[in-house]
Amino acid sequence: xxxxxxxxxxxxxxxxxxxxxxxxxxxxxxxxxxxxxxxxxxxxxxxxxxxxxxxxxxxxxxxxxxxxxxxxxxxxxxxxxxxxxxxxxxxxxxxxxxxxxxxxxxxxxxxxxxxxxxxxxxxxxxxxxxxxxxxxxxxxxxxxxxxxxxxxxxxxxxxxxxxxxxxxxxxxxxxxxxxxxxxxxxxxxxxxxxxxxxxxxxxxxxxxxxxxxxxxxxxxxxxxxxxxxxxxxxxxxxxxxxxxxxxxxxxxxxxxxxxxxxxxxxxxxxxxxxxxxxxxxxxxxxxxxxxxxxxxxxxxxxxxxxxxxxxxxxxxxxxxxxxxxxxxxxxxxxxxxxxxxxxxxxxxxxxxxxxxxxxxxxxxxxxxxxxxxxxxxxxxxxxxxxxxxxxxxxxxxxxxxxxxxxxxxxxxxxxx
Amino acid sequence: xxxxxxxxxxxxxxxxxxxxxxxxxxxxxxxxxxxxxxxxxxxxxxxxxxxxxxxxxxxxxxxxxxxxxxxxxxxxxxxxxxxxxxxxxxxxxxxxxxxxxxxxxxxxxxxxxxxxxxxxxxxxxxxxxxxxxxxxxxxxxxxxxxxxxxxxxxxxxxxxxxxxxxxxxxxxxxxxxxxxxxxxxxxxxxxxxxxxxxxxxxxxxxxxxxxxxxxxxxxxxxxxxxxxxxxxxxxxxxxxxxxxxxxxxxxxxxxxxxxxxxxxxxxxxxxxxxxxxxxxxxxxxxxxxxxx
Numbered sequence: 197x198x199x200x201x202x203x204x205x206x207x208x209x210x211x212x213x214x215x216x217x218x219x220x221x222x223x224x225x226x227x228x229x230x231x232x233x234x235x236x237x238x239x240x241x242x243x244x245x246x247x248x249x250x251x252x253x254x255x256x257x258x259x260x261x262x263x264x265x266x267x268x269x270x271x272x273x274x275x276x277x278x279x280x281x282x283x284x285x286x287x288x289x290x291x292x293x294x295x296x297x298x299x300x301x302x303x304x305x306x307x308x309x310x311x312x313x314x315x316x317x318x319x320x321x322x323x324x325x326x327x328x329x330x331x332x333x334x335x336x337x338x339x340x341x342x343x344x345x346x347x348x349x350x351x352x353x354x355x356x357x358x359x360x361x362x363x364x365x366x367x368x369x370x371x372x373x374x375x376x377x378x379x380x381x382x383x384x385x386x387x388x389x390x391x392x393x394x395x396x397x398x399x400x401x402x403x404x405x406x407x408x409x410x411x412x413x414x415x416x417x418x419x420x421x422x423x424x425x426x427x428x429x430x431x432x433x434x435x436x437x438x439x440x441x442x443x444x445x446x447x448x449x450x451x452x453x454x455x456x457x458x459x460x461x462x463x464x465x466x467x468x469x470x471x472x473x474x475x476x477x478x479x480x481x482x483x484x485x486x487x488x489x490x491x492x493x494x495x496x497x498x499x500x501x502x503x504x505x506x507x508x509x510x511x512x513x514x515x516x517x518x519x520x521x522x523x524x525x526x527x528x529x530x531x532x533x534x535x536x537x538x539x540x541x542x543x544x545x546x547x548x549x550x551x552x553x554x555x556x557x558x559x560x561x562x563x564x565x566x567x568x569x570x571x572x573x574x575x576x577x578x579x580x581x582x583x584x585x586x587x588x589x590x591x592x593x594x595x596x597x598x599x600x601x602x603x604x605x606x607x608x609x610x611x612x
Numbered sequence: 613x614x615x616x617x618x619x620x621x622x623x624x625x626x627x628x629x630x631x632x633x634x635x636x637x638x639x640x641x642x643x644x645x646x647x648x649x650x651x652x653x654x655x656x657x658x659x660x661x662x663x664x665x666x667x668x669x670x671x672x673x674x675x676x677x678x679x680x681x682x683x684x685x686x687x688x689x690x691x692x693x694x695x696x697x698x699x700x701x702x703x704x705x706x707x708x709x710x711x712x713x714x715x716x717x718x719x720x721x722x723x724x725x726x727x728x729x730x731x732x733x734x735x736x737x738x739x740x741x742x743x744x745x746x747x748x749x750x751x752x753x754x755x756x757x758x759x760x761x762x763x764x765x766x767x768x769x770x771x772x773x774x775x776x777x778x779x780x781x782x783x784x785x786x787x788x789x790x791x792x793x794x795x796x797x798x799x800x801x802x803x804x805x806x807x808x809x810x811x812x813x814x815x816x817x818x819x820x821x822x823x824x825x826x827x828x829x830x831x832x833x834x835x836x837x838x839x840x841x842x843x844x845x846x847x848x849x850x851x852x853x854x855x856x857x858x859x860x861x862x863x864x865x866x867x868x869x870x871x872x873x874x875x876x877x878x879x880x881x882x883x884x885x886x887x888x889x890x891x892x893x894x895x896x897x898x899x900x901x902x903x904x
Contacts, residue, residue: 231903231904234614234615234618235615235618235619236618270794273795273819273820273823274794274795274819277870278795278869278870284870284873284874285874285877288874299626303622437902437903438902438903438904440903443903447899448899448900448903451892451895451896451898451899451900452896452900454892454895454896455889455892455893455895455896457892458885458886458888458889458890458891458892458893459889461885461888461889462882462885462886462889464885465878465881465882465885466878466882468878468881469874469875469877469878469879469881469882470875470878473634474630474633474634478823478824478825478826479824480824481820481823481824482816482820482824491641492641497629497633500633562625566625566628566629566632569629569632569633570629570632570633570636570637572633573632573633573637574637574640574641575640575641
């Protein structure tokens with residue numbers, strides 16, 4: 197055992213035992229971030245804060261929520277919303293937060309795509325991020341079931357039914373997921389478990405991995421410039437603050453993030469208190485009724501694009517039914533972002549506006565995702581069905597074309 | 613400057629998305645219908661310009677109405693229990709204490725003349741059909757006599773206070789014979805199984821209708837249910853605009869009881885966030901001055 201001398205201060209006492217001074221340096225004051233960034237680089241901190249807000253509000257909700265088909269609805273809408281002091285506040289924060297966190301996730305994700313922050317050593321950042329996206333999707337879906345309203349019930353019904361399309365095991369799989377032949381109490385209690393324990397554990401693990409994955413390749417910057425972080429850090433520590441290309445995470449990077457966070461929170465709390473209908477669907481204030489199908493069933497907004505990819509295929513092609521095709525397209529759409537680093541065959545790391553072909557591809561993809569999202573909510577009748585089909589097909593084509601587009605772009609760059 | 617451009621792009625994209633999936637999609641799924649009509653001027657069987665005679669109205673009411681209806685305020689108490697009354701009529705006949713106040717005058721007169729047409733229930737009670745509406749039409753009465761009855765009912769109706777207690781009185785008189793409101797601990801006065809036989813369905817509990825339907829929908833729906841939900845068993849009840857507002861206010865007081873608290877706390881929290889953002893901006897300027 198090492199020799200311990202008498203500590204002169206509380207800090208030193210902890211430092212002797214936990215190495216807190218070194219830890220603070222590694223995590224904060226000597227964790228280097230490029231200086232050449234814009235406010236889009238603050239989304240990671242926004243997401244961390246949002247996750248903390250969801251965790252805390254969720255803990256308060258958990259104290260009063262009752263995962264039982266006979267009690268769930270009233271435990272949310274009466275006990276929490278009306279009886280418990282500020283219960284309504286925690287529910288509003290949790291419901292609106294769950295919706296808004298996806299907006300920030302999408303901004304974060306498309307920022308990564310726009311600036312090419314997923315390749316040349318940054319693959320694991322991207323992959324751990326996409327794992328987080330999938331975990332958050334599962335968390336959002338399982339949480340949406342808990343208030344046990346009409347939309348909770350029917351969204352659960354429709355989404356679990358999707359697995360029935362998988363060949364051979366589909367039917368059994370649906371029963372296995374639901375724990376019953378229909379969406380029932382067993383479904384609610386297991387999704388409750390997933391929502392409050394298993395998926396959050398996975399999310400926390402994936403967040404740690406995501407942060408860790410940033411350590412070696414470092415954060416990208418607005419020009420995609422590669423430089424020696426150690427050299428720039430030395431410059432900074434030698435006092436050449438203006439000359440160095442990096443800044444420490446604390447206090448410099450966070451000073452900017454706190455400002456972006458402040459502006460974001462004004463917007464967020466406006467939604468929480470005054471404009472929450474988009475995240476708390478009116479139909480979900482009707483108690484779940486398995487015998488009464490709502491006229492319109494739609495998922496939350498952040499799932500609309502992939503729901504529309506699924507729904508776009510409404511007619512059979514050869515031996516495959518529309519449902520089969522939709523399921524294939526849906527599987528493709530949900531997996532394809534994961535392999536983004538290998539679809540982009542160009543070695544260039546530059547923002548999309550400085551890449552001739554990829555720039556066009558990026559904005560086409562954004563436009564297509566917008567069309568998918570908008571039509572994902574509209575009833576799929578008449579011309580809407582064909583727009584949905586067109587947008588779904590476009591999505592597939594865009595991603596199949598991406599390797600060729602980027603290869604052509606790389607060739608063009610070489611030719612210069 | 614570049615950052616503002618990026619922000620502008622974000623705002624435009626998110627704004628377009630929001631418009632499409634919220635206001636626009638909802639306008640497609642729930643097309644606008646004819647606005648609420650509180651004049652009930654489709655009903656023209658009774659000349660409502662006639663001035664009613666309260667004294668004569670009292671005589672007519674005592675001769676024609678109190679065999680089935682209680683009028684507590686005039687001393688005619690309910691004779692049967694709720695269960696027995698429901699069994700006898702299908703649905704509990706209303707106490708007429710508040711009817712002169714909560715119902716529109718034109719509606720009430722035409723209702724007495726012919727309840728089924730006034731309530732737009734011809735699809736449930738077609739003329740000469742097997743089932744008859746429990747209350748007979750008084751279309752044999754003179755318009756003057758009907759207006760006398762209306763004048764009498766208006767004269768005895770007690771005023772209510774402009775608060776939750778008053779709203780509750782109106783709600784109970786207008787809705788509570790068929791609808792329960794669990795969050796206000798109010799059960800429908802007609803027993804559930806009797807109602808289901810009578811209407812074909814159990815009417816929904818109204819605890820959360822202010823949220824699930826919203827004020828805008830309720831405003832049109834209560835005024836004329838057939839417009840938004842053709843074929844529904846719910847009759848047009850003929851509430852005056854004021855009475856309907858009291859009913860909706862009560863639904864909000866029960867279903868969204870924390871609204872006032874939410875709106876006041878909201879301003880404080882947003883104010884705090886603004887201060888936080890301003891302080892963060894000043895701190896950011898101070899810190900980044902050293903590195904730029």
